[in-house]
Amino acid sequence: MASSDSPEQVPARASSPRRTFAMTIVAQDPSVGNAQGMLRATVPVPADRLEPGPRSHRFQVIDYDATARILLPPARLTAGNWQSGDWGWVEPDPFCNRSDAALLSDPAFHAQNMYAIAARTLAVFESTIGRRLNWGFLGHELYLVPHAMAEANAYYADDVRAILFGYMPDRPRRGTRAGSRALRIARSERLDPDAVYTCLSHDVIAHETTHAVLDGLRPRFLMPGLPDQPAFHEGLADIVALLSVFSMSEVVQSLLGQADLEGRIAERTVTDQELKRNALFTLAEQVGSALKDERGSALRDSIRLRPSIRWASDPQYREPHSRGEILVWIILESLAGIWRQRLADITVGGSVSLARAAEEGATAAQHLLGMCVRAIDYLPPVEFEFPDFLAALLVSDAEIVPDDKHGYRDTVRGAFARWGIQGADDHIADLSLSALTPVYRNLSYTALRSDTDEVFRFIWENLELLQIDPRFYIHVEHVRPTVRVGPDGIVVAETVAEYIQFLEGTPAGLSRAIGLRVPEEVPSGTRVRVLGGGTIVFDQFGRAKYHHRKDIRDIRRQQQRLSYLVRNGLSGDDSLGVSDGMPAGQRFAILHQADADPRETW
Numbered sequence: 001m002a003s004s005d006s007p008e009q010v011p012a013r014a015s016s017p018r019r020t021f022a023m024t025i026v027a028q029d030p031s032v033g034n035a036q037g038m039l040r041a042t043v044p045v046p047a048d049r050l051e052p053g054p055r056s057h058r059f060q061v062i063d064y065d066a067t068a069r070i071l072l073p074p075a076r077l078t079a080g081n082w083q084s085g086d087w088g089w090v091e092p093d094p095f096c097n098r099s100d101a102a103l104l105s106d107p108a109f110h111a112q113n114m115y116a117i118a119a120r121t122l123a124v125f126e127s128t129i130g131r132r133l134n135w136g137f138l139g140h141e142l143y144l145v146p147h148a149m150a151e152a153n154a155y156y157a158d159d160v161r162a163i164l165f166g167y168m169p170d171r172p173r174r175g176t177r178a179g180s181r182a183l184r185i186a187r188s189e190r191l192d193p194d195a196v197y198t199c200l201s202h203d204v205i206a207h208e209t210t211h212a213v214l215d216g217l218r219p220r221f222l223m224p225g226l227p228d229q230p231a232f233h234e235g236l237a238d239i240v241a242l243l244s245v246f247s248m249s250e251v252v253q254s255l256l257g258q259a260d261l262e263g264r265i266a267e268r269t270v271t272d273q274e275l276k277r278n279a280l281f282t283l284a285e286q287v288g289s290a291l292k293d294e295r296g297s298a299l300r301d302s303i304r305l306r307p308s309i310r311w312a313s314d315p316q317y318r319e320p321h322s323r324g325e326i327l328v329w330i331i332l333e334s335l336a337g338i339w340r341q342r343l344a345d346i347t348v349g350g351s352v353s354l355a356r357a358a359e360e361g362a363t364a365a366q367h368l369l370g371m372c373v374r375a376i377d378y379l380p381p382v383e384f385e386f387p388d389f390l391a392a393l394l395v396s397d398a399e400i401v402p403d404d405k406h407g408y409r410d411t412v413r414g415a416f417a418r419w420g421i422q423g424a425d426d427h428i429a430d431l432s433l434s435a436l437t438p439v440y441r442n443l444s445y446t447a448l449r450s451d452t453d454e455v456f457r458f459i460w461e462n463l464e465l466l467q468i469d470p471r472f473y474i475h476v477e478h479v480r481p482t483v484r485v486g487p488d489g490i491v492v493a494e495t496v497a498e499y500i501q502f503l504e505g506t507p508a509g510l511s512r513a514i515g516l517r518v519p520e521e522v523p524s525g526t527r528v529r530v531l532g533g534g535t536i537v538f539d540q541f542g543r544a545k546y547h548h549r550k551d552i553r554d555i556r557r558q559q560q561r562l563s564y565l566v567r568n569g570l571s572g573d574d575s576l577g578v579s580d581g582m583p584a585g586q587r588f589a590i591l592h593q594a595d596a597d598p599r600e601t602w
């Protein structure tokens with residue numbers, strides 16, 4: 001409209017737009033606190049235009065309760081004056097000084113808490129990987145549903161583009177059904193402060209957001225695969241949840257204990273044993289207590305596992321969460337080791353400075369989290385196995401931190417070795433060491449940074465170097481340029497391209513084609529699909545550096561996968577290896593359901 005164009009109506013813009021909003025959140029969950037009450041934190045959240053919900057360009061909170069069939073109005077967190085150049089965010093936020101009970105019963109606070117932690121989790125991935133990350137579904141916004149159902153569950157459902165968070169009405173009383181009580185909670189627009197809400201658990205929110213982010217980065221990890229693949233989804237989600245708490249130094253300090261007048265704590269409170277007992281090392285305290293009916297028990301306490309090199313055949317590690325806990329143990333054990341080392345360096349006369357102790361923990365946690373996240377780009381797009389993760393961790397970290405002064409890589413390698421997992425060098429081929437020279441004739445370096453056809457041409461010209469068998473269908477699915485910044489300011493620009501190969505046929509057909517023995521119980525008319533593929537990393541000049549490959553002709557792996565799918569009933573009606581037989585979007589719902597064994601949740 002003409003009138004709004006007049007000069008006096010154009011507001012003055014701030015010289016530099018603000019990068020973050022400070023938001024109040026529950027630091028761990030409502031059960032973790034001290035004498036002052038629930039532990040809170042004020043954390044920076046990426047600044048964005050926040051419409052009611054809140055709704056940003058990546059997330060939208062929708063407060064619909066399917067149990068009670070109630071839709072609560074969207075929370076309005078800003079004044080909504082977008083023209084002012086600061087998105088209308090006012091600090092401190094209105095929740096900053098309110099009582100615990102007021103926060104726990106206010107749906108607007110629940111919405112802010114969930115939004116803030118989900119947005120921070122996405123930001124950890126984007127800043128570490130160095131590019132925008134797309135969701136695994138078509139569309140830009142992920143729905144966050146804070147009170148989706150009266151159920152001890154929370155899960156990412158890709159088909160509805162949402163993370164659904166359940167809540168547990170305060171212990172169902174004798175004679176009342178959980179459902180009827182849920183209804184009363186939702187009808188008044190004030191929530192029951194005594195219920196357990198998964199949307200108030202930092203760890204549950206960070207865990208579920210990680211599932212969604214990883215689905216965007218490696219969409220084929222949700223396809224029927226080897227058991228390590230769903231376990232990686234769960235393990236990484238726990239690792240991100242646990243390590244991201246360390247970025248809140250006030251939280252780390254308060255969980256480490258009370259300092260004396262000089263701001264110091266006794267060394268005996270930060271021994272290896274004490275650190276591992278700390279809430280910093282355990283997951284989802286309140287939800288765990290509610291499910292296990294025992295105060296102070298976390299949902300998962302992976303650091304207590306006993307390493308064994310026979311885990312692969314141990315039934316204890318068959319279920320994805322339990323299997324994923326192996327990775328969590330490895331990273332937490334590495335964290336404890338590095339942290340202890342750093343604490344030893346600053347211990348004087350039997351005590352350490354509380355602030356320094358927290359800072360050292362945060363530095364180690366941040367570095368390890370960065371290593372884990374950066375490694376994802378170096379993973380193959382299909383057929384994931386644990387040694388792939390170790391190999392990707394070591395190679396990607398060496399790119400960004402060439403001199404590993406603090407010994408992170410050795411520590412991580414050592415922790416994997418306790419489970420007998422070796423990152424064999426043959427997992428990721430360093431193409432600069434190959435006897436064959438890559439062929440770049442008629443290739444455009446610029447196009448190699450973004451064009452799937454150009455990358456396919458590179459593959460086509462270099463089949464021998466890459467050891468790719470062209471008899472099988474080849475499809476380059478993604479080409480993604482990235483710019484990573486290492487802890488010492490080293491900038492590494494790369495392009496990551498992923499291709500897959502697959503072959504489909506009847507059991508007899510596959511036996512003839514590649515000598516694969518499909519398990520006998522599979523009917524002869526079944527459509528069986530086997531997969532392979534790889535990730536090629538190009539440097540800033542378009543030269544191919546690394547190739548992480550899962551060969552489609554690896555018969556040992558293919559047979560293991562098919563037997564695993566058959567044994568666990570993960571097949572479609574007349575197919576094997578194509579779908580896992582679960583209804584769309586229900587994979588995590590079923591996986592995350594709280595049943596007899598509370599360890600098998602989220």
Ligand SMILES: [Zn+2]
Pocket residue numbers: 207211233234237592601602
């Ligand atoms: Zn999960």
